[in-house]
Amino acid sequence: METTREIFWNVGNVALLVYLLAAVVVFIFIYAFIQRIKLWKIGKEEKRKDQIWERIKSVLVFGFGHKRLLTEPYPGISHFLLFWGFVILLLGTIIIFLQEDILSPIFNLFFLHGNFYLWFSLILDLFGLLAIIGVLLALYRRYILKPERLDNVFDDAFSLILILLILVTGFLTEGARIAFTRPDFERWSFAGWQIALILNPSWTESESLLIWHRFFWWVHLGLAFLFIGYLAYSKLLHIFSSSLSVFFRSFEPKGKLDPILDMENQETFGVSKAEEFTWRQLLDADACTRCGRCQDNCPAHLSEKPLSPKKLIQDLKTNLLLSAKALQKENPDEQRKNLIGESISEDELWACTTCLACQESCPVFVEQVQKVVDLRRYLVLMEAKFPQEITPMFKNLETNYNPWAFGFASRGDWAKDLEVKLLSEDKNVDILFWVGCSGSYDDRNKKVSQALVKILRAANINFGILGQEEKCCGEPARRMGNEYLGQMLIQENIEILKNYGVKKILFACPHGYNTFKNEYPQFGGEYQVYHHTDFILDLIQSGKIKITKKIDENITYHDSCYLGRYNDIYDSPREILKRILEGKIKEMERRREKSFCCGAGGGRMWMEENLGKRINQLRVKQAQETEAKTIASACPYCLTMLSDGIKEIGLEEKLEVNDIAELVASLL
């Protein structure tokens, strides 16, 4: 007997019918998918079509390669098995189609036989089986383990069961065929062979097997077609939408907010309707698979605030679908829901610390933070609606260029006794130390500025400050949605820096650092910027400062969001600690990419925290678990929040926070 099989064996002359049906379901899918693309396109233009090769690479690495999905083993592996099982089975089906309907009839080419057939059968069975394991793992996780981050709707169960049934009926069909035909080489289809043994224990010819086979075959085919037709109307769409999302991901610096350009001539600002987002932002709504990873890392959600980044995206989706109907005139306008207020609450928007944990953990590159800021922009710029405690903060920024009620003229006072060079007196410096609002005005953070001065002096660096000419970098205002105020401050700072011809700037504050590095260029301000952790490490490594003593203690390090996730500076602070510690770095569970925000970002520093638990206290408790006595930080916000947290819990005797600069300076 020839080592191959007949494709439409036992089902009669149905090829034409099958392909006709296939054409119908594929048409349904394509139609629905085009509708979906139209839906995304009601959004505004956004440029995401450059760097095609990089984009393709992203799809290969993050889509096919599951790079982000696999950071969590259980769900990662389960999805990996399911995904690759399906890909291989699909390839198998395509190969069969090519063989049967193109190569064989047209070119008289026949390759699906002999050894190729054997390996083909083996691989298909193997991956089919792996896919089944993947589905079973997913079902077990979703319905038995029930992790908090998953919410279950009908679609989830239906999709998984549908896939499982397709796989199982595939094997049953194969089993029934082998059971009837019983060729020895089919042992290579090892799974089908086992099923055949069950279906036909006596291993004799039995007519009923033909009926069973026909039955399984049709069910398998029907389910597969149902799958294709159902694709674009269900979560299964993510196979395409999520791939597109990965393809169209941002290659801009992670920490950058898109500016509102030409503000003087705009009528509306920010986003209050779904269609005011860009097409890329709307694509996110369909790309999100509700996997809940973002939510699992969201400090707002974990501290029991109303915000969940997953819910935010899903609420946007619901709103988008309603809006689309109204826009396409299927529904009257009244049936739309307000995006802000009805679909997404103001409390949710103000709860976000812009910590970026959601985006860093999202396997399909959904971008939450820009959306939150876009919606905040609408509230602040159009409606002047925000938690009332922010009003004085905005006003202070306007009149005194700092978020607190301190006069602008006293900005340089922290350095009075240190005789730090002011650029207004002598602009010949190698680097400008940008002190920032906290470093200038906050008593605790003034000590960090002073420590940094001590280090710079020890290393003989020729540096200066702007003193009262320095203004808030604009970061908090921008992240709170006050783009107007933010841009005003940015432009005024750029003007001053231009006057002095400043090129290099050193920051102790990651927020200032991020804004200068990633956002000032949007407004024409290009500088070489350094965060003090990179800078100090370099001073140590180059021998410009010598560490002769060491700190005999175990210390834990808290990653600042704007240093870590925003700018990928994870190692420098740790390298510094390694060089100055006698003891060890006691890492917290949530660290580096998964670090837990201190609670101050996105303007939260100036808002009351009335809902849920206090984020800073949660973080302090995580630090406490390491049994270290000192938390090292590298951000003024973190320093303030964690110090407060320690006081609030009453751990002053057991735990303290110090900036890395202070730790280093204490050894000089």
Next chain:
Amino acid sequence: MNIIICIKQVPDTETKIQIKPDSSGIVTEGIKYVVNPYDEYAVEEGVKIKEKFGGEVTVISLGPERAKEAIRTCLAVGADKGIHLNDPAFEGSDSYATAKILAKAISQIPFDIVLTGKQGVDFDNSQVFAYLSRFLDIPFVSVVVGLELSSDLKSATAKREGEGGDKEIIQVQLPAIIAAQKDLNQPRYASLPGIMKAKKKEIKNLSLSDLGLSPDEVGLKGSRVKIENYSQPPERKAGRIIEGEEPAEVCEKLVKLLREEAKII
């Protein structure tokens, strides 16, 4: 409803005031000017009245050219028009002369209510609204923390802060002058379209001759108060914490210090 709001531009409250070497005034260089914070409550109240009953809000300010900024700030939060009483002759006006100029300007336009802050945070005189009430011959209520207009818009009920935290409820016929205290409302923040629109709103300049006043009635000549010179308040000494094991011991030390060092008991 014609709502008039009198505002003043004052140095920002965080300003470190410095006296000129000849003590004739303060150094104005480097000062950031803002709308007098109490006046902001008046503006907010005026805009709220307009939103509820309709009408027009006119902001009036007396001051040098820079006072226009302050008027614009009020236009950005919802006032409709501005009047800038702007003439070098007005310089040096005390509360009396200022009120006279304001009264002249206000009497030339229709008004149903006049709102202002309970005092300017620069000189803290708290007199202009009282003089103004006399010149316009209408009643005033000061230190107002709550305001309710009757539905026929003929009268208002004002809640004012009395001595010792008591509240007085006062019924007053309109037109009247209301001087706002800080709990009257929550002044809003300007929306961006508000700021943009404010740039296009009208600010009318009125000079001495426009008002038909004589130079003797305004400025230093028209004033009853003349400032001889300025000086800094004496610097406050740092507080001292008296330490001790027992409260009794601390008290004893305190009494001793009060008697011997401070010589007040």
